[in-house]
Amino acid sequence: QVQLVQSGAEVKKAGASVTVSCKASGYAFTSTYYIHWVRQAPGQGPEWMGVLDPRDGTTNYAQKFKGRATMTRDTSTSTVYLELSSLRSEDTALYYCARSQLWPLSLDSWGQGSLVTVSS
Amino acid sequence: DIQMTQSPSAMSASVGDRVTITCRASRAINNNVAWFQQKPGKVPQRLIYGASSLQSGVPSRFSGSGSGTEFTLTISSLQPEDFATYYCLQHNGFPLTFGQGTKVEIK
Numbered sequence: 001q002v003q004l005v006q007s008g009a010e011v012k013k014a015g016a017s018v019t020v021s022c023k024a025s026g027y028a029f030t031s032t033y034y035i036h037w038v039r040q041a042p043g044q045g046p047e048w049m050g051v052l053d054p055r056d057g058t059t060n061y062a063q064k065f066k067g068r069a070t071m072t073r074d075t076s077t078s079t080v081y082l083e084l085s086s087l088r089s090e091d092t093a094l095y096y097c098a099r100s101q102l103w104p105l106s107l108d109s110w111g112q113g114s115l116v117t118v119s120s
Numbered sequence: 121d122i123q124m125t126q127s128p129s130a131m132s133a134s135v136g137d138r139v140t141i142t143c144r145a146s147r148a149i150n151n152n153v154a155w156f157q158q159k160p161g162k163v164p165q166r167l168i169y170g171a172s173s174l175q176s177g178v179p180s181r182f183s184g185s186g187s188g189t190e191f192t193l194t195i196s197s198l199q200p201e202d203f204a205t206y207y208c209l210q211h212n213g214f215p216l217t218f219g220q221g222t223k224v225e226i227k
Contacts, residue, residue, distance in 0.1 A: 046207060
């Protein structure tokens with residue numbers, strides 16, 4: 001079955017960068033699916049950050065994260081990465097990867113989440 | 121960007137009640153809406169996709185309706201395991217946007 005397995009929790013200082021990984025299995029990684037990143041701050045709703053097309057690495061970021069978030073992939077290991085730089089306390093959140101078809105874009109499978117804590 | 125206005129933000133209901141949650145889109149999005157249930161400390165679980173299609177394995181007491189700008193999630197008879205927070209998601213294009221959530225609590 002489809003599985004998205006994410007890396008573990010991270011604690012970072014403000015101003016640092018963090019990289020979270022998401023390893024996909026159970027389907028053809030470079031076929032007709034996108035990988036999205038969604039974050040959820042404590043007590044808040046989910047927030048879409050952006051999307052990566054594993055076929056060619058094309059990305060589309062939410063305006064809020066342009067210039068600070070970078071999504072990449074390694075097709076040899078079916079893994080997608082999210083790097084977030086210039087961390088601030090407001091970036092403390094659970095970061096999820098999720099899959100969608102190329103169309104429609106409904107998120108049908110989610111990773112377990114990676115907690116990123118930013119301390120000052 | 122498309123805004124999704126979800127209401128109510130919270131509600132109290134009893135087991136057996138019929139519950140309705142609404143999302144209004146800031147512009148027409150065809151039927152490109154999904155509904156998710158999230159329990160504390162858990163990953164969001166998709167209940168409905170394409171505005172009205174029931175996700176495999178989800179009980180039939182959950183249903184979705186709507187098209188264009190108005191969408192509804194209905195729980196026909198609330199069960200104890202349904203107390204959770206519910207989110208709508210519009211996926212008519214990038215950026216995807218979520219509603220603010222509806223917390224369904226026990227009355």
